[in-house]
Amino acid sequence: QVRLVESGGDLMQPGGSLRLSCASSGIMFSIDAMAWYRQAPGKQREFVASITNGGSTNYADSVKGRFTISRHNAKNTVYLQLDSLKPEDTAVYYCNAVGVKILPGTEPLDYWGQGTQVTVSS
Numbered sequence: 001q002v003r004l005v006e007s008g009g010d011l012m013q014p015g016g017s018l019r020l021s022c023a024s025s026g027i028m029f030s031i032d033a034m035a036w037y038r039q040a041p042g043k044q045r046e047f048v049a050s051i052t053n054g055g056s057t058n059y060a061d062s063v064k065g066r067f068t069i070s071r072h073n074a075k076n077t078v079y080l081q082l083d084s085l086k087p088e089d090t091a092v093y094y095c096n097a098v099g100v101k102i103l104p105g106t107e108p109l110d111y112w113g114q115g116t117q118v119t120v121s122s
Contacts, residue, residue, distance in 0.1 A: 002026035002102070002111045004095045009116030012085050016120070020080040022095030022113055032099030032108070034071060034078040038091035038118075045094070049080060062088075085120045092117050 008020040022034070035050035049059045049069040057069055068081040078095065095113040 004113035006113040006116040018082045035096040040091040
């Protein structure tokens with residue numbers, strides 16, 4: 001059973017910084033990448049950042065230069081550093097394990113955490 005648990009969300013002022021964590025548990029034979037998504041009230045869930053097993057990163061234009069995704073493989077944890085926060089960053093942030101295979105030959109699936117709330121307000 002694969003489980004992802006996000007943490008670190010908080011109420012912040014504009015310009016502040018925050019680090020989100022996503023801890024994973026359960027067996028995973030292989031995985032393609034880890035990613036962060038967010039969903040603001042009344043909006044669709046949107047891509048924020050991703051990191052592949054090779055270390056390649058990708059960011060949404062709205063967060064590029066402000067957010068940084070990283071990982072600590074030994075801890076099975078991925079992080080999202082949020083700097084220069086803006087009110088429009090307010091959302092529930094979700095961790096996404098991309099292309100997970102529990103066993104060889106199984107169909108790859110995505111797994112999601114429960115989300116952590118980030119609120120940016122003055």
